[in-house]
Amino acid sequence: MQTSYDLLDRRGIIMLVLLGLFALIVPICALLVPKTSLFFMPPYVVALLGKYLCYALLALALDLVWGYCGILSLGHGAFFALGGYAMGMYLMRQIGTRGVYANAELPDFMVFLNWKELHFTWYGFQHFPYAALMILAVPGLLAFVFGWFAFRSRVTGVYLSIITQAMTYALLLSFFRNDMGFGGNNGLTDFKDILGYSVQSDQTRVALCVLSALALAAGYLLARAIVVSKFGKVLIAIRDAESRTRFLGYRVENFKVIVFTISAMMAGIAGALFVPQVGIINPSEFAPANSIEAVIWVAVGGRGTLVGAALGAILVSFGKTYFTGALPEYWLFALGALFVIVTLFLPKGIIGTLGEMWARHRTSPPKPSDKPSNMPAAAE
Amino acid sequence: MTNVNPTLTNSLLYLDGICVSFDGYKALRGLSLVLAPGEMRAIIGPNGAGKTTMMDIITGKTKPDEGDVYFGGTHDLSTMDEASIAELGIGRKFQKPTVFESHTVEDNILLALKAPRSPLANLFNRTGPEQKTRIEEVLTTTRLKDHRHRLAANLSHGQKQWLEIGMLLAQDPKLLLVDEPVAGMTDAETVTTAELLREIARDHSVVVVEHDMTFVRDLDVKVTVLHEGSVLAEGALDHVSSDPRVIEVYLGR
Numbered sequence: 205m206q207t208s209y210d211l212l213d214r215r216g217i218i219m220l221v222l223l224g225l226f227a228l229i230v231p232i233c234a235l236l237v238p239k240t241s242l243f244f245m246p247p248y249v250v251a252l253l254g255k256y257l258c259y260a261l262l263a264l265a266l267d268l269v270w271g272y273c274g275i276l277s278l279g280h281g282a283f284f285a286l287g288g289y290a291m292g293m294y295l296m297r298q299i300g301t302r303g304v305y306a307n308a309e310l311p312d313f314m315v316f317l318n319w320k321e322l323h324f325t326w327y328g329f330q331h332f333p334y335a336a337l338m339i340l341a342v343p344g345l346l347a348f349v350f351g352w353f354a355f356r357s358r359v360t361g362v363y364l365s366i367i368t369q370a371m372t373y374a375l376l377l378s379f380f381r382n383d384m385g386f387g388g389n390n391g392l393t394d395f396k397d398i399l400g401y402s403v404q405s406d407q408t409r410v411a412l413c414v415l416s417a418l419a420l421a422a423g424y425l426l427a428r429a430i431v432v433s434k435f436g437k438v439l440i441a442i443r444d445a446e447s448r449t450r451f452l453g454y455r456v457e458n459f460k461v462i463v464f465t466i467s468a469m470m471a472g473i474a475g476a477l478f479v480p481q482v483g484i485i486n487p488s489e490f491a492p493a494n495s496i497e498a499v500i501w502v503a504v505g506g507r508g509t510l511v512g513a514a515l516g517a518i519l520v521s522f523g524k525t526y527f528t529g530a531l532p533e534y535w536l537f538a539l540g541a542l543f544v545i546v547t548l549f550l551p552k553g554i555i556g557t558l559g560e561m562w563a564r565h566r567t568s569p570p571k572p573s574d575k576p577s578n579m580p581a582a583a584e
Numbered sequence: 585m586t587n588v589n590p591t592l593t594n595s596l597l598y599l600d601g602i603c604v605s606f607d608g609y610k611a612l613r614g615l616s617l618v619l620a621p622g623e624m625r626a627i628i629g630p631n632g633a634g635k636t637t638m639m640d641i642i643t644g645k646t647k648p649d650e651g652d653v654y655f656g657g658t659h660d661l662s663t664m665d666e667a668s669i670a671e672l673g674i675g676r677k678f679q680k681p682t683v684f685e686s687h688t689v690e691d692n693i694l695l696a697l698k699a700p701r702s703p704l705a706n707l708f709n710r711t712g713p714e715q716k717t718r719i720e721e722v723l724t725t726t727r728l729k730d731h732r733h734r735l736a737a738n739l740s741h742g743q744k745q746w747l748e749i750g751m752l753l754a755q756d757p758k759l760l761l762v763d764e765p766v767a768g769m770t771d772a773e774t775v776t777t778a779e780l781l782r783e784i785a786r787d788h789s790v791v792v793v794e795h796d797m798t799f800v801r802d803l804d805v806k807v808t809v810l811h812e813g814s815v816l817a818e819g820a821l822d823h824v825s826s827d828p829r830v831i832e833v834y835l836g837r
């Protein structure tokens with residue numbers, strides 16, 4: 205039974221193997237196979253799959269805080285968007301004189317706004333290492349400061365969820381403003397190069413898609429290493445009985461702020477990989493609905509399972525792509541219905557329910573000791 | 585700490601004139617209690633007497649409006665948070681058994697085990713052989729050895745109570761606060777629990793809150809009777825149970 209404590213359990217291995225295969229197959233099908241072949245993968249599919257994988261990484265990050273520590277963040281989309289903006293700023297500065305106004309220093313929107321010099325927030329973003337640092341540091345710092353105040357003043361449950369939602373909404377409003385210096389409601393787009401390679405080329409698309417798969421695998425390993433450590437056991441303890449954990453001498457707020465910050469940085473990386481693949485980042489990424497959708501991914505796939513979160517993100521996003529193509533008006537209803545159905549009939553999500561069935565099947569006399577990462581009976 | 589009160593400096597726990605009110609309702613009114621090092625004390629009193637609130641004060645969950653709370657003669661508990669109080673060496677068992685339901689019995693003990701509490705130390709923790717031995721000991725003492733791999737959620741009510749006591753033992757505090765350990769237990773379990781607590785009291789100071797008079801009699805220690813937020817009587821069980829005021833408010837209900 206100790207298997208669930210190991211860094212890699214059965215589901216983890218399956219997920220990593222699938223991601224590995226994916227990383228091999230996509231380059232072959234997209235670049236090597238002739239375009240007429242049945243196995244040819246057109247570039248738009250590559251970009252779509254890459255996008256799903258970024259969502260999966262966001263879901264994984266959310267599951268780390270919600271599934272294991274009971275922090276229901278309704279604002280994780282903000283960290284994703286901030287990572288995306290950091291990447292977008294790097295990409296904007298790579299455009300150089302190829303912009304509409306051919307200004308080597310200033311992105312088009314700044315020229316359009318009649319700005320004479322680069323907004324100070326953009327300094328350094330022409331260097332990829334600096335941008336990469338910001339992709340981690342900006343979401344991480346916001347999460348740290350937010351968490352520091354929220355967790356120290358012991359805001360929990362619904363109240364915490366509401367203020368995370370307010371946080372992303374406030375960012376949405378500020379990023380809409382032109383004078384913030386991030387392109388206003390148009391956001392950042394028309395990217396040309398990333399690290400010297402054209403973002404439009406098939407090879408770059410494939411590379412980004414494969415990188416997204418690798419980032420998901422790495423994110424999974426990191427999250428898994430955290431949750432199987434004693435630190436992770438403390439997180440679960442906090443989720444199950446926060447005040448009990450305090451009376452054992454653990455400073456709950458410190459554990460929360462650390463895991464929240466790590467999770468925000470993972471979300472930032474997901475956003476950074478997302479932006480060059482979709483070719484745009486604008487304030488709508490901060491929309492509260494995005495963050496809520498991420499919660500639904502995790503609930504559908506199975507909260508507190510990591511693998512389930514990733515699976516849920518991919519399945520629901522696939523459903524969204526399909527629905528918004530076939531029956532665009534009904535997508536939101538379908539999403540709402542899905543959430544209700546999962547909450548009522550699959551409270552442990554797909555992976556949680558499968559895991560339970562597997563455990564029951566394997567041990568004929570019910571030995572309930574199989575899954576230490578069960579969901580709590582009710583969220584605190 | 586210019587206070588040179590001899591009871592303060594010799595005592596492990598010193599409560600003096602504690603008042604607490606919730607929305608105007610005075611739950612504690614001038615409660616005073618002194619516990620000597622190594623002592624075991626039983627606290628009885630009718631529902632709402634303030635027994636649990638007293639434990640909340642000692643463990644930092646509730647701050648007193650008035651009065652002094654000192655631990656070990658020098659630590660002012662009213663200025664400390666739960667985690668620091670726990671690290672000083674005060675452990676607590678809740679009235680409603682509170683264990684980590686989705687952890688195994690063994691992991692519940694592991695989390696309680698005396699060890700560094702900082703996030704980093706826990707991130708890179710390796711459970712060493714001494715810790716494993718200690719977990720074995722606690723599992724044996726609390727008679728949970730055969731259940732070590734079960735999820736705490738699946739234990740019986742009595743077993744959860746024991747597990748929580750086991751977590752206290754693992755924490756190895758100087759002072760254990762035990763709130764109604766035998767509530768909802770069968771008679772046999774109650775007897776075993778009394779045995780367990782006496783065993784623990786050999787090398788720890790213990791405060792036990794209990795309604796069950798047979799159990800309190802079994803413990804055979806000094807008894808404090810609380811009533812409406814202050815101490816009504818104190819002494820041996822036979823002594824307090826013959827006190828007419830105690831009979832009136834509590835025993836003669």
Ligand SMILES: Nc1ncnc2c1ncn2[C@@H]1O[C@H](COP(=O)(O)OP(=O)(O)OP(=O)(O)O)[C@@H](O)[C@H]1O
Pocket residue numbers: 606607611629630631632633634635636637638679
């Ligand atoms: N957080 C709180 N807010 C409001 N009132 C409270 C709070 N905690 C306790 N009280 C009130 O204070 C009084 C004392 O409660 P306490 O729980 O300490 O009693 P008790 O002696 O432990 O009783 P029992 O035997 O029922 O456990 C009760 O009237 C209770 O309703």
Ligand SMILES: [Mg+2]
Pocket residue numbers: 635636637679763
């Ligand atoms: Mg009580």
